[in-house]
Amino acid sequence: MESPDVKHISESFIQPQNASEESKKPFYLAASDLAMLSVHYIQKGLLFRKPPEANNPNFLDTLLAKLKHSLSLALVHFYPLAGRLVTKKEQDPHLYLVYVDCSNSPGAKFIHASLDMSVSDILSPTDVPLVVQSLFDHDRAVNHDGHTTSLLTVQVTELVDGVFIGLSINHCLCDGTSYWHFFNTWSEIFRAQENNIPLSKISRPPVMERWFPDGHGPIISLPYTISDEFVDRFESPELRERMFHFSLESIAKLKSKANSECETSKISSFQALSALLWRSITRARGFPPNQETSCRLAANNRARIVPPLSPNYFGNSIHPVKSQPVKAGELLEHGLGWAAWKLHETVVNHNDKWIRGSIEAWLKSPVVYQLGRTFDPYSIMMGSGPRFDMYGNEFGMGKAVALRSGYANKFTGKVTSYPGREAGSIDLEVCLPPAAMTALESDEEFMEAASVPSYD
Numbered sequence: 001m002e003s004p005d006v007k008h009i010s011e012s013f014i015q016p017q018n019a020s021e022e023s024k025k026p027f028y029l030a031a032s033d034l035a036m037l038s039v040h041y042i043q044k045g046l047l048f049r050k051p052p053e054a055n056n057p058n059f060l061d062t063l064l065a066k067l068k069h070s071l072s073l074a075l076v077h078f079y080p081l082a083g084r085l086v087t088k089k090e091q092d093p094h095l096y097l098v099y100v101d102c103s104n105s106p107g108a109k110f111i112h113a114s115l116d117m118s119v120s121d122i123l124s125p126t127d128v129p130l131v132v133q134s135l136f137d138h139d140r141a142v143n144h145d146g147h148t149t150s151l152l153t154v155q156v157t158e159l160v161d162g163v164f165i166g167l168s169i170n171h172c173l174c175d176g177t178s179y180w181h182f183f184n185t186w187s188e189i190f191r192a193q194e195n196n197i198p199l200s201k202i203s204r205p206p207v208m209e210r211w212f213p214d215g216h217g218p219i220i221s222l223p224y225t226i227s228d229e230f231v232d233r234f235e236s237p238e239l240r241e242r243m244f245h246f247s248l249e250s251i252a253k254l255k256s257k258a259n260s261e262c263e264t265s266k267i268s269s270f271q272a273l274s275a276l277l278w279r280s281i282t283r284a285r286g287f288p289p290n291q292e293t294s295c296r297l298a299a300n301n302r303a304r305i306v307p308p309l310s311p312n313y314f315g316n317s318i319h320p321v322k323s324q325p326v327k328a329g330e331l332l333e334h335g336l337g338w339a340a341w342k343l344h345e346t347v348v349n350h351n352d353k354w355i356r357g358s359i360e361a362w363l364k365s366p367v368v369y370q371l372g373r374t375f376d377p378y379s380i381m382m383g384s385g386p387r388f389d390m391y392g393n394e395f396g397m398g399k400a401v402a403l404r405s406g407y408a409n410k411f412t413g414k415v416t417s418y419p420g421r422e423a424g425s426i427d428l429e430v431c432l433p434p435a436a437m438t439a440l441e442s443d444e445e446f447m448e449a450a451s452v453p454s455y456d
Contacts, residue, residue, distance in 0.1 A: 018297025289329025
């Protein structure tokens, strides 16, 4: 049986409630931002059950009005999200400059949609239903499309017994840390408004000043003449996408096992969990023993740079750090601790010297990342992070039941990590070709640690 379609009921644009002087100037992008021009938007969202007051016929109209008003207030602080990308070209000397124009734009997009499905219809299937991709704007859009489409869209989709709030944000403007910073601030403003508390200032004002290594910026010219030279439309192969839950107890066991095997106490919970995924997915893929494989982790650079950036730095300050490649046979012959120690060493070596060297090299020879070339089919990529405050975002409907993501940035071996609803637990969204997913589901080591998420 085919799923019903998401129906768009209305679309509007939301401007910041007032324009600061800063928002009238060009907003220049740093090296780590420009490198993202050809990857997808970030698409994440929260699924809420309708509260009892949803029986009131005005419930949804009131909710939409409050969401729009609080969004306009949040955009005052995060004003680039209401802008558009602009490219400025010159021939002699060569200039190819992409920046954000925050003042000549209709604003952020706000979509009201409906879907004739229940919360259970979304959450109960083994695999994430394809219809979830339609709960977000910017389906398959790459960040360069922000020249002609919004840099932020909020899509509010009413289900039979729930509401899904999905945000898609241009990845040139922010990484996961900044994405959830914005979501958290919007929720903070909404809750203050809900409780009739005048909010004179937000708890974590974003730092908008872009970071450049000494002697560089704010203008970075790309070595191109037209966008066709670097824009690539990545289409993911056929994938199954499934959520797996890891309880606090299960994660503690993995950490203890990994540290015990290595006779250390330095391996973190997430490194142990990532090692489990690396080993289990490699086994499920059935690689020959001599096939090289690696594991990438999305590392936040803010605290690693010297002097450190503010945790509230708004922009891209991440790098997908890559473990040393190892042969599949070697990875599987050794235990969990061996793989986890490889990841621990990778993280430890990701320091100020490495980060600055990487960015200096990019500035000498700028390149735009392309998903089809950046990630190989023999690796796994651990994206997002369980430390982000995702379930703290409330919009008058209590705590969200679940988190889901859109089509964006999915490929074989992509694992997206979320905090679980219970403190200390982690939910992982795993993307694999059907045959590999079936093998993973019967992998003894993996399934001993994983469980099916519960949404009661």
